[in-house]
Amino acid sequence: MEVIKLENISKRFGTNEVLQKINLTVNKSEVVVIMGPSGSGKSTLLRCMTFLAEPNSGVVRIGQTEVKAGEKMKGERKRLIRDIRQNTGFVFQQFNLFPHKTAIENVMEGPLIIRKMPKEKARAFAYSLLEKVGLSERCDHYPSQLSGGQQQRVAIARALSMEPMVMLYDEPTSALDPELVREVLQVMKNLAKEGMTMVVVTHEMGFAREVADRVLFMADGVIVEEGTSHEIFNSPKEERTKRFLQ
Amino acid sequence: MSLLAESLPPLLTATLMTIVLAVVSMLIALVLGFFTALARISKIKVLKAIASVYVSIFRGTPLLVQIFVIYYGLPQIDIQLEPIPSGILALSLNAGAYLSESFRAALLSVDRGQHEAAVSLGMTYGQMMRRIIIPQSIRIAIPTMSNTYIILIKDTSLVSVITVTELLQMSSLIIAKTFEPLTIYLIAAAIYWVVITFFTVLLDRMEKRTSKHLVQ
Numbered sequence: 001m002e003v004i005k006l007e008n009i010s011k012r013f014g015t016n017e018v019l020q021k022i023n024l025t026v027n028k029s030e031v032v033v034i035m036g037p038s039g040s041g042k043s044t045l046l047r048c049m050t051f052l053a054e055p056n057s058g059v060v061r062i063g064q065t066e067v068k069a070g071e072k073m074k075g076e077r078k079r080l081i082r083d084i085r086q087n088t089g090f091v092f093q094q095f096n097l098f099p100h101k102t103a104i105e106n107v108m109e110g111p112l113i114i115r116k117m118p119k120e121k122a123r124a125f126a127y128s129l130l131e132k133v134g135l136s137e138r139c140d141h142y143p144s145q146l147s148g149g150q151q152q153r154v155a156i157a158r159a160l161s162m163e164p165m166v167m168l169y170d171e172p173t174s175a176l177d178p179e180l181v182r183e184v185l186q187v188m189k190n191l192a193k194e195g196m197t198m199v200v201v202t203h204e205m206g207f208a209r210e211v212a213d214r215v216l217f218m219a220d221g222v223i224v225e226e227g228t229s230h231e232i233f234n235s236p237k238e239e240r241t242k243r244f245l246q
Numbered sequence: 247m248s249l250l251a252e253s254l255p256p257l258l259t260a261t262l263m264t265i266v267l268a269v270v271s272m273l274i275a276l277v278l279g280f281f282t283a284l285a286r287i288s289k290i291k292v293l294k295a296i297a298s299v300y301v302s303i304f305r306g307t308p309l310l311v312q313i314f315v316i317y318y319g320l321p322q323i324d325i326q327l328e329p330i331p332s333g334i335l336a337l338s339l340n341a342g343a344y345l346s347e348s349f350r351a352a353l354l355s356v357d358r359g360q361h362e363a364a365v366s367l368g369m370t371y372g373q374m375m376r377r378i379i380i381p382q383s384i385r386i387a388i389p390t391m392s393n394t395y396i397i398l399i400k401d402t403s404l405v406s407v408i409t410v411t412e413l414l415q416m417s418s419l420i421i422a423k424t425f426e427p428l429t430i431y432l433i434a435a436a437i438y439w440v441v442i443t444f445f446t447v448l449l450d451r452m453e454k455r456t457s458k459h460l461v462q
Contacts, residue, residue: 085368092363096363102459110368
């Protein structure tokens with residue numbers, strides 16, 4: 001079953017073509033890792049999937065919801081985009097936790113405000129998600145009292161709180177000290193094992209080797225090459241990929 | 247000593263008027279400033295324009311002129327307000343314009359990532375503002391808000407020119423009888439200082455309380 005389907009997604013910043021007619025399908029329970037040099041458009045592609053960046057043209061489909069790019073932000077379209085966002089968990093490089101809320105309040109926010117869950121139920125659910133990322137005993141800490149790795153794990157729990165169909169990770173470990181990277185990757189691996197559909201923009205080759213069903217290599221706004229991690233890392237066909245991996 | 251005993255009770259009564267003027271204007275200015283700030287950052291052009299014109303007029307003209315226009319000018323077009331409502335209206339409109347600027351800056355200073363995190367969960371604009379952006383901007387706005395409020399308390403003295411018997415007006419009345427300007431004006435100054443310090447401490451506490459998440 002297709003969870004994500006992108007058709008001809010293009011994005012320009014001024015005259016700079018960041019994405020050129022990207023087509024991509026991600027199936028249920030698939031883990032797709034996107035790699036590529038900086039400026040290749042991989043983060044923009046991820047952001048276009050939930051309209052954090054508005055594509056200039058193309059069609060995005062997440063689950064059953066389809067939205068055409070480049071149209072006016074009107075009532076019905078806004079609702080569809082919200083629908084897409086509620087069905088996708090987004091994890092940011094800079095975590096973006098709500099600093100005025102404790103860990104558990106961060107995770108409760110979506111269920112409480114968007115899904116209108118009763119407070120006690122939302123709290124219990126948020127607690128179970130924090131348990132899942134190994135932080136239940138930190139639930140009453142503010143983000144400023146947590147390490148980067150812990151913050152990112154809370155952010156993953158927050159993204160899971162909407163029970164999304166797919167998780168999108170935008171360089172989730174790039175802002176972390178090396179010794180904190182592992183705990184975040186471990187949480188992501190566990191989710192992959194449970195069958196979560198994931199798209200991960202990352203430079204972590206070890207993670208890609210171990211978890212990815214498919215690796216995409218992007219450069220200059222196009223998908224240059226795709227295949228299993230074994231194919232991409234051990235026998236890349238394209239010159240650009242070879243150069244990047246050296 | 248009898249000067250003090252005689253002048254203090256009426257001065258304190260007048261201080262009550264000063265505080266009423268200040269507090270009522272603060273509350274109105276708070277609401278006015280808040281919605282003006284929201285209008286100024288909104289995408290609706292008409293709202294934005296109205297808010298900008300309002301802010302520009304009330305920051306760009308002297309408060310004393312605003313008081314005169316409201317109290318002496320408006321009756322000419324059949325809007326007659328008593329001195330106290332006139333004073334409150336002028337003070338609120340004036341402080342509201344300044345507050346809206348603090349609030350606007352505070353709202354804009356909340357990190358872009360906070361907007362993205364909120365809408366990524368699937369929040370509407372209203373939910374995002376109410377739950378995420380506004381609570382964080384309050385803490386940022388308090389220091390400048392504090393400043394505006396201190397000025398507002400001092401500016402209540404200008405309302406004396408339209409016969410409102412607040413602290414300064416009462417001081418002048420007492421001096422007319424006792425011919426003791428130094429003592430009476432010093433007492434008045436001391437009272438202003440106490441009132442302003444009280445409000446400053448109050449807002450400082452509020453700032454600390456809204457910053458508790460930043461303490462390690």
